[in-house]
Amino acid sequence: MTVHAISAPAVPSLTPPPGCPMHAAATGAVNALDLVDPGLYSDGDPHPVWRRLRSLDVLTRHHIDEDRWFWNVVRFEDADRVLRDTATFTSERGTMLDLLGLDDPASGKQLAATDPPRHTEMQARLKKALAIKSVDRQREMIRDLVVPLLEPLGDGGTFDFAQAMLAMPMSVTGTMMGLPTGDWAWLNRLTTVCIAADDPEYQEPDGRNATLKAAHRDLFAYFQDLVRFRRNHLGDDLLSVLISTRFEGRHMAPDEIVANCYSLLLGANVTTPHAPNFVMAEFIGSGVLQDWAAHPEVDATALEESLRWASPVNHFLRYATHDVEIRNTLIKAGDPVVVWLGSANRDDLVFAGGSEFDIRRKPNKHLAFGIGPHYCIGHSVARVTLKTMFHELFTRFEDFQPAGRPERLRSNFVSGYKHIPITARPARGGNGRARSSV
Template identity: 85%
Template structure:
């Protein structure tokens, strides 16, 4: 559940005027691939281009248009350095490419767009509420939310696994935030629009920008109304934690609470669905699922490998606050840098055989949740949810088979799938691994 800043209304970053992103990515030519183009991720494969960029001894500069550009950060060590060093590389101007060249309106109000020491104080109570001990107490609640979503898989018909997974984080986070269940489906669609506005399936008749603007307006209005009501009806949930949080000697202002509600919900919908989606879409016919099901002792390492492989959050944007040198390249104060997490997590110098999926990989200190002060505040929720999902999936069902062609989300921010049609059979005696420790 990675926390991200709210994008401001802004013109979309233009796609390349000519050329096919699928062909460009396949050539491995860094100059031919526009890594900003969402089509590279929905119809192509960025990994050959990233692999080429990692082989260079310097950073490369990516020109977006006549005025906007950024440095590509593709190696693990460089990504780790940029994300840890919040003094040199700030998040306060925005963390997503949609904000390139603009200033984030959530700066100073939202965790993702606030650097230490303010960030550290702001996240204190929320971080405690989302710590593993607190989340562990809700394990059975999470299991009770997971099992109904996957139960139809055993009915004998075609099951859209990706759609079930896209609903999963909304169920878990919606419960933890105290959001009415009747709103979950609507909220899930709005947050998907916010992370994949370029995907035509999630656009209204007005097109990308109008749909995105409406989604932001509806989400912020929804949380404004909910916060206004909940102030007088506090409960044991994350929204009440935000409302009652004090920092800098005061309670959070309403706009700060709303911005962080948006961020929590958006973050949950980014990371959690796509690790299992990648496993199902890419390894259903490889023997990986059978191997994993037969060896539950690999649950923990398999979970981490699925996160490394998927790298659901595709990039983080940062700005240099001072002149600095990385990989024989001078970065000047004010320059934008983009950390490509999917590239860093396949760096062979850190992950031997990084282009291979290994459920027993260890160590596996991937960057799927980021690193440093902005390390995903909801990582424990995501890990417990995914561990529970894999446990239930592999004990309740078997003989997973593709039933159609998987479809990717069209987004340069989220690396994920939106449709994965499959079939499966109920496992004999498969009633889940209830109570198994994580």
Template identity: 75%
Template sequence: MTTTSGCPVHVGSTDLVDPHLYSDGDARAEWRRLRGLDGLSWLQVDDDRGFWSVVKFDDTDFVLRNTALFTSERGTMLSLLGMDDPAGGQQLAATDPPRHTVMQKRLKKALAVNSVDRQRDMIRGLVLDLLLPLGDGGAFDFAQAMFAMPMSVTGTMMGLPQSDWAWLSRLTTICIAADDPEYQDAGSKSATLSMAHHELFAYFQDLVRHRRDNLGDDLLSVLISTRFEGRHMTPPEIVSNCYSLLLGANVTTPHAPNYVMAEFAETDVLRDWAADVSATPTAVEEALRWASPVNHILRYATRDVVIRDTPVKAGDAVVVWLGSANRDEDEFPDSESFDIRRKPNKHLAFGIGPHYCIGHSVARVTLKILFEELLTRFEDFAPAGKPEKLISNFVSGYKHVPITARAKARAS
């Protein structure tokens, strides 16, 4: 265990690694307790592994911005704690600047808001296809429709065959929720993860070989044709970043609307929003803050550093809890209230610093279109069963949100 000199070490009393804390427990209460401490808390996972928990907004901002002090190249998820990430230095999420900056340049341009704005009609059509069954009066699993939404959008932008979307969506969900029995196709967590990773990487390897001779204007072609350090990306680098793009889209986009429907379907929050759809831009930001879909990000200290009066040694694992930072009372007044007009709202749902989510513009445009169509076309939202949360310590979200609604009469 890491020790400090002259400074008390707060030892965590709740297992923040346990995925059931986020599906059946009260992680928000534990984060609130940790925010009240006078320093960081240390969680010893086993004899060899442990990590510091960062739960305050300013501290999270400090860790994520300072890539020279806190590296991403040893892994970014708790599932890799104590191991070296094989994607380090190859995948954007697991590569530090300046290499990261050069690698992401063309992809960042392709996903910039001006480029995404040109895709609005495509995105709107895909969203409407998913929402159409909601108006038939029967129970509708809103969460499962939302799981399909980012795959539809990103699959189209990457030029992936539509026949593969549902399968790819399930595989990427398995990769971040292998503890959930509903997604354990291979019988155990480790076997399930191994199967999902093997199938995804084999799929993209085959696709890259084919697309090299059939380049277009899709995101996969952008990756294949990107040059940096005087060369093109290698096939393993391309495949790893294809995986990262899909994972990022499927992690972030579904869960903000799922939280809204699971927790506010029959409340004044949704009625107020439906009565003032012009509030959608700020309401979407509040939904992202509230959901904080990416639950944690792992970093390792590259040298001795002090965070919140706590000495952290070089090599120590540091985990930032985005859901806690986004409820920090010092940054967000009345942080436990959902305010569709909250301003300012500098949440960290997409991270911050060099690793700020590269697909944030796609997610924001998609979510704005989704809520515009949802709230102008449907009304009388009501639960049709108990929502179920995903069993995962990496993603905060719902996997089933059964609702009913009624299609609004359209002016002729």
């Protein structure tokens, strides 16, 4: 993995809790980088500071400004505890750093911003529709959507692998939601804007806040119009499932349906592309791709390792509902905590050689999809899509070569790539080596 240099921010951003006996060396290393800065994830490397934070026996506090701060949760054990315990750490005040200090307008309406028991009842029908048995019946549909995205790789020219991967979940989820094909590219860009408004490639001239506001306005207006139309034109798709869902003795309200349409689309577009993007960007030419391609029996473990390694969702925000102690640190009621999934997923106490990429790693109970009640509802779709993509990639192509410098997405919420120029050639024998069926 290439590590790019990054300069320190103008003001220290990470400070130890009051009275913490942190060593001076640790303090200096911690204060050197700003974990909130999107540039750290596009041009730098957060893992050295995460490693230092994991070595401490206390939590550290990150100050954004005089009014906003949060506790850093970086160890797997602590991350697992925070994400599972929704009674102590609520999602209903917001789940992303962008909302720190604000009230989430989707609270109690959107699954991601609703805690049990309401969350459990609200998600029941959608969870059933996205269960592995339901997704299994759509494997051929998923394959038919993935293959055309990969086919240009065989033309002999430079192929932007990341752009193909960014389009992939939109195709699959768009089909499953019954969204018009002609809207997919536009919706894909808008959802990317929502998680990467700091990226110059996605930012409008009026700046970050205006870009984000416009994207949210367009997405919500789109789904409001679509829901209004589809109420009288129900079908066999996820949008129809949401419209016809009953909980608490009633149907979902229009604003609840719209909020969850947004969440479904955002969740798919955030998680799915970046596991293969990390594999291609960081291991092309290293022998990893050849090893994986030659041994289809490792498909399952290699896929999970790519999810652990990429940790596409970089963080989750929670708020303490009452005083609680974690890692010798008192967290008071109302305090915000940020779980850094990319750090937890490389914790050496859980993953032997956590900083090493091992396609045969087992067990591998990573947190890439979260854990607990808010475990990603679309994880089965993502896994089937990714398994299909890797199978088709390695069956159809070989001799993968870099054709330019990969470019990271500028975002502190999503850890991913936006451009990965590569070349490849069709695998020998037309259909490539024999691989077991997905």
